[in-house]
Amino acid sequence: MNFSSRVPKGSLIFAPMEGITDGPYRMAIEEAFPEWNYLSTDFLRIPSQGVYSDKKIMDHFGIEEKLMPKALKRTSYQILTTMKSSTATHVKRIRALGFEHLDLNVGCPSKKVNGHLGGAYLLSDLNSLSHIVREIRNNFDGVFTAKIRIGYSNDKDFYSILKLLEHEGVDAITLHARTRDQLYEGRADWEYIRKAVEAVDIPLIGNGDCWSLHDIHAMFQQTGCHAIMMGRGALKTPWMATLYE
Ligand SMILES: Cc1cc2nc3c(=O)[nH]c(=O)nc-3n(C[C@H](O)[C@H](O)[C@H](O)COP(=O)(O)O)c2cc1C
Structure with missing residues (x-):
């Protein structure tokens, strides 16, 4: 499945935001501002014990059945996982339920999430990152993307992370141009995007x-x-995509 045919060059993407971009919110954005080319769910945390029911996986997407065909074409489904989680089992379930685009969260800076060795923690443990990415790639034949930051505390592994993801078969990369330790402070350095x-x-x-x-x-x-993802700016000015041609 080709990423660029789903998300053409020049697209504007509404970012995943936990507690905000759940199903009803995304439906409202689709309805009011269809100019957004693409939408994203926030992360589903893959458990280390047990297997989520299909209902739990569907509920995380949170879209009414009649709107599903359109939503599946225009939305990424994000997961957050660790070495201890049953990643392969869940990724296979997610694919079997019809989801076409899976996004791996490698940017979440939360202390709790990083303490459990997930999210941006993986930027500091490339062995685990490559293991997880390979496991997903081997079990998900849809579009697979990763959302990263430039590094954990600094940029020393910036190029290694990018090359690792490309080498392991990720279809596209979203880069939030800050380190994990920067959280949301200062200004994102777009030079890293270039x-x-x-x-x-x-x-x-x-x-x-x-x-x-x-x-x-x-x-x-x-x-x-290739495309721009907007988070807080999209919240503040949700009609922004209507202004951009
Ligand atoms: C309230 C909030 C919740 C977020 N939740 C997620 C999330 O679930 N998954 C994710 O990858 N990024 C999450 N992010 C990060 C955003 O997707 C984005 O990368 C970040 O806000 C930087 O982009 P911006 O400057 O356009 O806001 C969240 C950001 C905010 C403000």
Whole structure:
């Protein structure tokens, strides 16, 4: 399955946001501002014990049945997982339920999540990251993307992370241009997005501090990224995609 045919170059993507971008919210955005090219669920935490029911997996997506065919084409389903979690089992279930695009969360900076060795923690443990990515790739034949930051405490593994993801068969990468330790402080450094675009041959989605129409044009121009993902800016100005042509 081809990423670029789902998310064409120049697309604007509404970012995953826990507690906000659940099913009803995404349906409202689709209805009011269909100019957003693509939407994202927040993360489903894959358990280390037991297996989620199909209902739990469907409920996380949270879309009414009659709207599902359209939503499946325009939405990524995000998971957050660890070495201890039953990743393969859940990824197979998610695919069997008809989800076409799986996104791996490698950016969540929460202390609790990182303490359980998930989210942005994986940026500091490339062996675990490559194991998990391979496990997903081997068990999911749809579009598979990863959402990362530039590193955990610093950028020392920036290129290794990008190359690892590309090598293991990820279809596209979303880069929030901050380290984990920066949380949401300062300004995202878009130079890392430009460097990432140069470093890999798969589509790169730029993310971080895109707040205005001016920022959208500037990020595309400065970085050459394939698409832009907007989080807080999209919340603040949900009609932003209608202004961009
Ligand atoms: C309230 C909130 C919840 C978030 N939840 C998630 C999440 O579930 N998964 C994820 O990958 N990123 C999550 N993020 C990060 C955003 O997707 C995005 O990467 C980050 O906000 C930077 O982009 P922005 O500057 O456009 O907001 C969240 C951000 C916020 C503000």
